[in-house]
Amino acid sequence: MTTETIKSPAAATSSAGHALELRGVSKLFGALAALSDIDLAIRPGERRAVLGSNGAGKTTLFNCITGDFLPSTGGIRLFGEDVTRFPAQERIRRGLRRTYQISLLFNGLTVRDNVYLACRGVSRGRFSFLRSRADDSLMQAAEDLVAAVHLSDLIDTPVSVLAYGQQRQLEIALALAGAPRLILFDEPAAGLSPTERKDLVEILTGLPAHIGYVIIEHDMDVALRVAERVTMMHNGRIFKEGLPEEIENDPEVQALYLGDGHE
Amino acid sequence: MSSNTPPNQTLANPQAPRWWLWLVDRVAAIPAHAWAVMLVLLVMPLVADDFFLFQIFGWTFILGIVALSLMFLAGYGGMVSLIQMSVAGLAGYMVALFGDSGTTISLGLPWWFVVPLAMVIATLFGSLVGLLAVRTEGIYTIMITLAMASAFYYFTRQNYTIFNGYTGFNLVLPPDLFGVNWREPVPFYYLTLVAAGLCFLLVTYVSRAPFGLALQGVRDNPRRMAALGFNVTAHRVAAYAFASALASVGGILLVWQNAQIAPGTAGIHATFDILIIAVIGGLSRPSGPFLGAFLFVLLSTFAPDVLRAIGASGERYKMLIGGIFLFVVFVSPDGLLGLWERWKAHLTRDDMARGKGETRP
Ligand SMILES: Nc1ncnc2c1ncn2[C@@H]1O[C@H](COP(=O)(O)OP(=O)(O)O)[C@@H](O)[C@H]1O
Ligand SMILES: [Mg+2]
Numbered sequence: 268m269t270t271e272t273i274k275s276p277a278a279a280t281s282s283a284g285h286a287l288e289l290r291g292v293s294k295l296f297g298a299l300a301a302l303s304d305i306d307l308a309i310r311p312g313e314r315r316a317v318l319g320s321n322g323a324g325k326t327t328l329f330n331c332i333t334g335d336f337l338p339s340t341g342g343i344r345l346f347g348e349d350v351t352r353f354p355a356q357e358r359i360r361r362g363l364r365r366t367y368q369i370s371l372l373f374n375g376l377t378v379r380d381n382v383y384l385a386c387r388g389v390s391r392g393r394f395s396f397l398r399s400r401a402d403d404s405l406m407q408a409a410e411d412l413v414a415a416v417h418l419s420d421l422i423d424t425p426v427s428v429l430a431y432g433q434q435r436q437l438e439i440a441l442a443l444a445g446a447p448r449l450i451l452f453d454e455p456a457a458g459l460s461p462t463e464r465k466d467l468v469e470i471l472t473g474l475p476a477h478i479g480y481v482i483i484e485h486d487m488d489v490a491l492r493v494a495e496r497v498t499m500m501h502n503g504r505i506f507k508e509g510l511p512e513e514i515e516n517d518p519e520v521q522a523l524y525l526g527d528g529h530e
Numbered sequence: 531m532s533s534n535t536p537p538n539q540t541l542a543n544p545q546a547p548r549w550w551l552w553l554v555d556r557v558a559a560i561p562a563h564a565w566a567v568m569l570v571l572l573v574m575p576l577v578a579d580d581f582f583l584f585q586i587f588g589w590t591f592i593l594g595i596v597a598l599s600l601m602f603l604a605g606y607g608g609m610v611s612l613i614q615m616s617v618a619g620l621a622g623y624m625v626a627l628f629g630d631s632g633t634t635i636s637l638g639l640p641w642w643f644v645v646p647l648a649m650v651i652a653t654l655f656g657s658l659v660g661l662l663a664v665r666t667e668g669i670y671t672i673m674i675t676l677a678m679a680s681a682f683y684y685f686t687r688q689n690y691t692i693f694n695g696y697t698g699f700n701l702v703l704p705p706d707l708f709g710v711n712w713r714e715p716v717p718f719y720y721l722t723l724v725a726a727g728l729c730f731l732l733v734t735y736v737s738r739a740p741f742g743l744a745l746q747g748v749r750d751n752p753r754r755m756a757a758l759g760f761n762v763t764a765h766r767v768a769a770y771a772f773a774s775a776l777a778s779v780g781g782i783l784l785v786w787q788n789a790q791i792a793p794g795t796a797g798i799h800a801t802f803d804i805l806i807i808a809v810i811g812g813l814s815r816p817s818g819p820f821l822g823a824f825l826f827v828l829l830s831t832f833a834p835d836v837l838r839a840i841g842a843s844g845e846r847y848k849m850l851i852g853g854i855f856l857f858v859v860f861v862s863p864d865g866l867l868g869l870w871e872r873w874k875a876h877l878t879r880d881d882m883a884r885g886k887g888e889t890r891p
Contacts (some may be wrong), residue, residue, distance in 0.1 A: 333757070356759045365757070373750035376743070384747045387740055388758030394768060395740040441758070 276401040277389050284347055286311040286479050287332065292341030293503075294327050301327040303503045305341070309449065313479045314471075317491040317499030318514075322439045325483045326368055328500070329451045333365050334358050344450065360391060362448030366438040366455055368483075374427040378418055381426055382409040382440050389445035408444070416440040416470055432463040439470060468492050493513065571723060576588045580715035586831060588696030588715075588787055590823045591722035594727050595780035595849040597807040597819035599773040602733055605813040606742060608749035611663065612675040613803045616682040617656040617774045618781030619796025623686070623693055624648035625702060625782050626791055627660065632701030633694055641705035641842025651780040657767060657776025664766035679801045686793040702785050713786065722783055726820065729776050735815040745769050806851070810858050829854060 276468050287309040294302040301324045309315055312493050317325050330336040332343060332443055335353035341353045373381050386405045387393060413422050416436040421429065426437065435455055442450050452471075464486070469479070480500045484490040488509070490497060497514040499507040507520055556606060566851050596618045604611045628637050629644040637649075685691040704721075706714040712721050736742045744765055747755045752762045785791045795801070803826065811822025831845035862868035 306887045335757075355757055356761075359757070359759045362845050367754075371751050371754040371757075373754070375750050376746055380743055380746075384743055384755070384760075385758050388755070392740055393744055393760055394765070396736055396742075396772075398739050441754075444758075511742065 279426075285309060285344070286313065286346055287481075288344040289332070290342045292328075292331055292338045292343065293335060293337045294324075294331055296369075298330060298505050300354070304333065305503075305505055307498065307505065309479055309481060311346075311448070314494050315479075315481045316494035316497045316511075317481060317483045317500060318485070318487070318490060318497060319506075323500040324503040325500055326453055327503075329365060329453055329483070332358075332428055333363060341342065353423070359445075362446060363451070364442040364445075364447040364449070365451040366442045366453055368453040368457070370434045372426045372434060372437060372441070375425065377423050377425055378413055378437060379406075379409055379422045381437060382412050385409075385441040385444035386412070394522075402509065409410050412440045414441050415443065415473075415497050417466060432459050435459060435463070436466070436470075436486060439467075447478055448478040450478065452480055454482075454483050454485065456484055456486055464489060550726035569601060575716045575719055575854060579889050580678050583719040584715040586719050586788075586827055588722045588783075590827045592783045592787060593804070593807055593826065594820035594823035595726055595783070595802050596777050597784050597811065598729055598733060598816055599776040600804055600808045600815060601811075601813050602737075602776065602806065602818045603769055603773045605815070606737055606745045606749060607766060609664070609766065609769070610675075610805075611660070611770070611773070612670075612672060612679050612801050612805060613656060613682075614777045614839075615658045615801045616679045616775065616796045617652045617659075617777040618824035619682070619686070619791070619800075620655050621781035622649045622702075622785030622791045622795060623654035624746070625785055626699035627692060629698040629701070633697075633699050635644070635691070636699065637692055641707075642859060645782060646704050648782060652778035653771055653774045654783065656777065657771040660767045660770025660774075664763055664770070669783075676801070679796075680798060683793055683797050685798070695795070696793065698795070699785075700790040702789055702791060704786040713789065718787065722787075725779055725783060726844070727770075729779060730820070733776070737816070741765070741768065743827065766854055806855050810855055810865050812862075812865035814864050814867055818865055818867045825854075825866065 270395060272475060285308045287307070289305050289307040292302055292307075295334070297521055300372075305328065307322070308326075314511050317328070319325050322446070331338045332354060334350070334357075338351065342349060343356060344350065345363060348361065350358055350361070352377040373384065376384070383406055386408050390405060409519060410419075410422065418433060420438055421433065428435065429437065439452070439455060442452070446468065457469055459467060468489060471482070482490070484493075495512050497509060498505055499514060499520055501523060507514060507517060507521070509517075541620075574587065578587070596614055600611060600614045600619075603611045603614075624867060625644055625648045626633075626636060628639045628647055629641060630636055630638050659678050663671050666674055669772075684696075687694060687696055706712075710717050712718055737746075744755070744760055747758075747760070748762050748765050755765075756762050781796075784795065788795070807822040807826045808819050809822070810825055811820065812818030829851045830847065833850045837843065837846055837850065857866055858869070862872065864871070
């Protein structure tokens with residue numbers, strides 16, 4: 268695990284308070300309230316799991332945080348700054364990253380070039396027609412990230428021929444590029460084999476301590492291993508929040524979530 | 531690939547400048563079949579006659595350059611633009627208008643001013659069309675650029691102050707640089723060969739530069755590119771600008787080759803010819819458009835004779851071209867490049883099969 272590749276930002280924890288703070292966020296799709304009055308606070312470096320059945324509003328929550336959707340009401344603060352109306356790329360420049368529930372990769376390019384583009388996106392020279400010295404260091408950073416998600420053997424392989432699990436790992440590498448401070452993982456373990464899950468847990472727990480993340484995860488075992496706190500969602504609301512063992516043993520949670528989670 | 535040069539090589543060899551190491555690196559990476567093609571093209575004037583040099587190869591290189599600009603947009607950017615021939619035509623017109631011709635409208639300015647000016651004007655025109663086209667996708671990009679290509683064609687036919695209407699310009703000749711008549715077959719062959727070679731190298735280089743990679747990212751997944759911090763629209767417009775600069779080179783060479791330009795040069799037929807060339811050749815790599823152009827030029831030059839020889843009407847040669855176009859696209863989605871790839875894969879498969887056969891007891 269090459270942790271040096273992920274630069275430690277000087278001001279990671281300088282702004283006292285939270286890495287991410289949501290106050291009264293709701294999102295309506297017509298008459299459907301996908302999110303209702305969400306309050307959420309994540310400390311810098313905190314690792315949080317979000318659990319909830321399908322349609323609970325987890326992905327919508329991520330879309331509101333990243334700026335893909337504008338919330339219907341409420342405010343979002345990122346590292347102490349009100350970003351509610353900021354476009355997506357401004358939030359990325361502040362250290363926010365995400366992965367997608369359904370991989371959004373560049374299928375015509377190699378693994379290396381996919382990660383290189385992610386590194387390039389948060390650096391200068393996005394329009395350069397020339398390759399420069401700086402590109403070599405970005406390429407080096409890309410290679411290190413590929414190693415970090417255990418894909419070095421496939422670095423020059425086109426993404427279109429990667430197996431599903433490998434594409435999921437690449438999703439993670441794209442989110443690790445630049446200097447992330449808070450990463451949103453949308454069901455990274457879904458559809459992975461047990462070995463790939465073990466790999467994933469290793470990658471997540473091996474991240475440098477200053478990088479916080481929020482992970483959506485159906486598999487309770489994975490969630491409990493990678494998160495310090497757990498937030499339960501149901502029907503667009505936060506329904507319970509606490510330490511993993513509290514959530515696991517909560518009778519209400521067991522009735523509501525684990526019940527239909529094991530159908 | 532940059533990773534081939536270890537960073538300490540510069541330290542070990544302090545006299546060698548970085549660009550030199552880079553160049554050595556690149557030259558070493560050229561595959562054998564590319565060396566063979568280069569060698570054959572360089573010595574071609576020793577074996578080919580004037581007609582072949584000027585009409586077949588000169589025209590192939592010119593159409594290849596214009597089709598290359600479409601390949602860049604379509605293959606790397608996912609944008610099928612039908613405006614490329616109009617951009618080339620505009621560059622040709624501007625050379626005729628600002629330089630010398632047999633028409634009194636021409637301003638007679640010196641070539642070293644006229645050629646860059648023509649390229650700038652054509653590039654601006656192509657970028658403007660791009661600006662309007664990039665917000666559309668797929669079939670709508672084709673339709674909007676086709677609409678603008680037709681508008682350009684009808685405008686050149688009806689406008690007499692700039693484009694000299696139906697007649698256009700004649701006697702548009704290349705400059706007598708170095709005392710050479712560049713419309714002589716051998717000089718013209720080398721002129722177009724060098725231009726095509728430079729355009730080819732430029733596209734190959736840019737496709738691996740940050741801009742080119744970002745463009746391919748935009749092609750594959752615009753949403754993710756935006757989420758990574760890229761400005762998708764700006765990248766698409768910049769691609770149109772770059773492709774238009776390439777097309778303008780083709781247009782200038784074309785007006786010199788024909789010594790004239792008229793509305794039909796960039797008419798609807800010519801527009802579709804460029805599309806056919808790019809698709810027949812293959813859109814995945816810069817060599818495709820040149821392969822396509824070569825086949826197209828051979829067919830449109832010799833098909834009438836072949837048809838007449840078998841007793842059919844020579845006028846039908848467009849049908850023959852259409853039939854071969856259909857055939858190539860039908861058997862290989864990536865045109866001639868696809869056929870070549872398949873043939874190579876077939877060879878390796880045969881090798882592997884033979885290898886296995888030997889190790890089997
Ligand atoms: N773009 C959208 N337009 C309309 N409805 C949506 C949209 N995105 C999500 N929804 C709806 O919002 C609800 C929450 O969806 P989602 O956030 O994807 O749930 P989860 O990720 O927890 O499974 C679902 O009922 C879904 O159908
Ligand atoms: Mg979801």
